[in-house]
Amino acid sequence: MQERASDTRFKRWILLDANRWSIVGLLTIGLFAMLLALTAASPAPVTILQTESSVNFVFSSLVTGVITAVTLILGINQLVIAQELGPLGKQRNRMKGAMDFRQDVEDAAGLTVSPTEPATFFRALVEASQKQAETVRSTLDDDTAGDACEEIEKYLDDITDNASEVSNQLKGTEFGTFQVLNAALDYDYSRKIHTGRRIQNEYRSVLSEEVLNEFGDLLEILKFLGPAREHFKTFYFQWELINLSHAILYTAVPALIASFTMILFFDPGFIPGMIFGMNTAVLVVCVSVTIGTVPFIVLLAYILRIATVAKRTLAVGPFTLRKTGGSEDIHWEE
Known part of the structure; x- marks a missing residue:
């Protein structure tokens, strides 16, 4: 950050x-x-x-x-x-939404049961993105076009390095301290989603079906990080x-x-x-x-x-609400 x-x-x-x-x-x-x-x-x-x-x-x-x-x-x-107050129906819907989200995370990240502690839950998602990035790397073959392979490798390195750093920050942290949210802010999931979607669409013709499928699974895991971070941010604001x-x-x-x-x-x-x-x-x-x-x-x-x-953290998803030093390129379909 x-x-x-x-x-x-x-x-x-x-x-x-x-x-x-x-x-x-x-x-x-x-x-x-x-x-x-x-x-x-x-x-x-x-x-x-x-x-x-x-x-x-x-x-x-x-x-x-x-x-x-x-x-x-x-x-x-x-x-x-x-x-926190409300009728039984509202509380039941909150419970159902939380359990559905946990089930989706477990299916995407390969967890038997998702952790209950916010820091461990977010660390599990971050480490799942790291493992999936390594899976994508292992499916790349020598026939992949040079430019595509180089950019994908750089993208995967960014994910694994950032995930390793954030995972280390989250170890031993407890909810109620700013360290949990601070580590979550250090994982730039929105830029990773945007870059991954661009690579996926730009090099679709030169990537194998297996690579595209694994790449799609990686993006699915990254998409869970946004709602998870916002959920923990809401808890943190209430706590503070x-x-x-x-x-x-x-x-x-x-x-x-x-x-x-x-x-x-x-x-x-x-x-x-x-x-x-x-x-x-x-x-x-x-x-x-x-x-x-x-x-x-x-x-x-x-x-x-x-x-x-x-x-x-105003934006959820791939939006950049800060100075970037220039205008972003627009990628049109050919």
């Missing part, structure tokens, strides 16, 4: 790879440092703190914002839960939104306590002196503002990854 995207490694680490609480910690420290820097650069904060009304206004706004954020997250949480709800609720309590304390009890005259060369009252305000904004930082950290994943 790093090779296909134009993002830097640091940007990808911020958006996807990093633990969300690490991002929360970095943003919180950054906000606090920025407040201290602004305070040190200008004497205005000390003057403003001489009037309690300005402090009350700031923290009253924070209280309103925190309560609004909690209400919003609880609403999102209810929507997630509502998707529930985790976000918990995190917002946990951080909202200290944020409200800090804000109410500053509104009800803060008096610059009762906090004299200096700490590390900085007015103590200003330092207390900076700490309280930082604590009061933690729920918003948590929301930002989680939504960054959810929105990034959603943007990169």
